[in-house]
Amino acid sequence: MATVMIDLKRLGDVKAPAGFAERVLAQAGVADSYAVFQTVLGPVHVAWSRLGVSAAMRVPSSADFEKWFRKEIGRPLVRAVPPADLIKKIQDQLDGRRRLRFDLRGLTPFSQAVLEKTLTIQRGQVRPYSWVAREIGHPAAVRAVGTALANNPIPYFIPCHRVIRSDGVIGNYGGGGPEAKKSILTLEGVQLKRLQDLARSGLRYEGVKSTKIFCFPTCWHGRRVREENFVYFHDEGEARRAGYRPCKDCRPAVA
Amino acid sequence: MEGTDGVFERLVHDHQDRIFALGLALTGNRHDAEEVAQDTFLRAYRALATYTPERVRELKQKAWLHRIAVNVVRNRMRGLRPRLVELNGSEPARGASPEEDALRRIEIDELASRVSALPARYREALVLRHVQDLSYAEVSEALGQPVGTVKSNVHRGLKMLRGESNGHGDD
Numbered sequence: 001m002a003t004v005m006i007d008l009k010r011l012g013d014v015k016a017p018a019g020f021a022e023r024v025l026a027q028a029g030v031a032d033s034y035a036v037f038q039t040v041l042g043p044v045h046v047a048w049s050r051l052g053v054s055a056a057m058r059v060p061s062s063a064d065f066e067k068w069f070r071k072e073i074g075r076p077l078v079r080a081v082p083p084a085d086l087i088k089k090i091q092d093q094l095d096g097r098r099r100l101r102f103d104l105r106g107l108t109p110f111s112q113a114v115l116e117k118t119l120t121i122q123r124g125q126v127r128p129y130s131w132v133a134r135e136i137g138h139p140a141a142v143r144a145v146g147t148a149l150a151n152n153p154i155p156y157f158i159p160c161h162r163v164i165r166s167d168g169v170i171g172n173y174g175g176g177g178p179e180a181k182k183s184i185l186t187l188e189g190v191q192l193k194r195l196q197d198l199a200r201s202g203l204r205y206e207g208v209k210s211t212k213i214f215c216f217p218t219c220w221h222g223r224r225v226r227e228e229n230f231v232y233f234h235d236e237g238e239a240r241r242a243g244y245r246p247c248k249d250c251r252p253a254v255a
Numbered sequence: 256m257e258g259t260d261g262v263f264e265r266l267v268h269d270h271q272d273r274i275f276a277l278g279l280a281l282t283g284n285r286h287d288a289e290e291v292a293q294d295t296f297l298r299a300y301r302a303l304a305t306y307t308p309e310r311v312r313e314l315k316q317k318a319w320l321h322r323i324a325v326n327v328v329r330n331r332m333r334g335l336r337p338r339l340v341e342l343n344g345s346e347p348a349r350g351a352s353p354e355e356d357a358l359r360r361i362e363i364d365e366l367a368s369r370v371s372a373l374p375a376r377y378r379e380a381l382v383l384r385h386v387q388d389l390s391y392a393e394v395s396e397a398l399g400q401p402v403g404t405v406k407s408n409v410h411r412g413l414k415m416l417r418g419e420s421n422g423h424g425d426d
Contacts, residue, residue: 015272016271020293
């Protein structure tokens with residue numbers, strides 16, 4: 001009698017196999033999965049959930065990535081075999097075609113708004129921090145925009161490098177400092193020298209003489225305009241007084 | 256949404272060993288035990304998502320999970336012939352030294368397969384009471400049976416396990 005009871009108790013002390021909890025959490029969609037992908041940027045750790053890509057980081061080791069993810073995102077993380085189409089989608093996204101969905105849960109609504117706005121900035125273009133702040137309805141929160149972008153959990157994919165200071169200083173960059181930011185922008189076709197020369201002279205907008213529309217420098221609509229057909233403005237008032245209206249695409253001011 | 260995920264994460268960590276052990280005792284092998292435990296938690300997650308916060312707060316997690324697990328096992332067994340016990344091919348266990356572990360594992364797996372061979376009604380009652388250490392009240396709640404029925408089933412189960420009755424003609 002007694003021994004059977006003891007044995008039964010021991011049967012109750014059996015432990016679940018290693019990694020069991022993580023597998024269950026991933027299946028339920030509560031934990032995120034991650035894998036290392038070879039990309040144009042080199043090896044990148046990318047995490048995803050059922051809602052989309054939730055984090056990406058260039059870190060030396062998976063242990064670092066797991067630690068960082070747990071601290072920043074706060075959900076459990078499991079290494080997994082990625083879905084077959086994910087690698088292609090990641091490559092396309094980095095090539096400038098938007099194919100990925102992102103999971104920004106766990107970030108504040110403000111940060112989410114900042115990152116979603118930043119996603120709309122096309123390759124080859126840049127916008128000032130103050131533009132992001134105004135577009136999301138918090139025109140005074142320029143510094144907070146900077147903080148939100150500095151803590152972007154998915155750099156490169158959400159192009160925080162395309163947001164720069166309006167005085168032309170490239171500003172810091174979580175993904176490898178100002179130099180990395182400059183080289184990525186150059187790679188994307190931004191003429192940094194022109195941009196910075198303009199900013200240093202205090203010229204924030206470019207207007208096109210024929211259309212009487214003013215844009216942010218790097219706006220797509222100015223891509224085929226010859227230099228002699230541009231006029232430059234220090235601020236919105238100056239542009240409007242000269243009879244120019246803001247571009248409806250890059251929205252340097254509310255139209 | 257976040258609330259459910261947080262509750263679920265704690266639920267899995269708090270109860271994974273208990274529910275795996277339950278699966279092992281009810282199915283008799285580690286492979287099925289892991290599947291049962293996984294199914295149990297996934298069902299629990301789906302259910303949690305539909306519960307109001309009050310209901311989640313007042314949930315008696317242990318009894319609730321046991322009830323789900325028992326149902327998962329019942330559903331799996333339905334229409335299945337009793338299977339031969341797999342002794343190898345299961346996941347490595349955590350803890351203790353390898354030799355001690357291996358010995359214990361063989362003993363435990365052997366016991367689990369003997370328990371799992373008991374007729375369902377005795378097995379369920381016996382396992383919840385003596386393997387999982389639930390009170391009679393909790394077992395009664397998990398199985399949806401009166402306490403008296405549970406007590407007598409536990410007793411019969413123990414007797415069969417000790418070989419005093421082979422159970423034929425009882426079920």
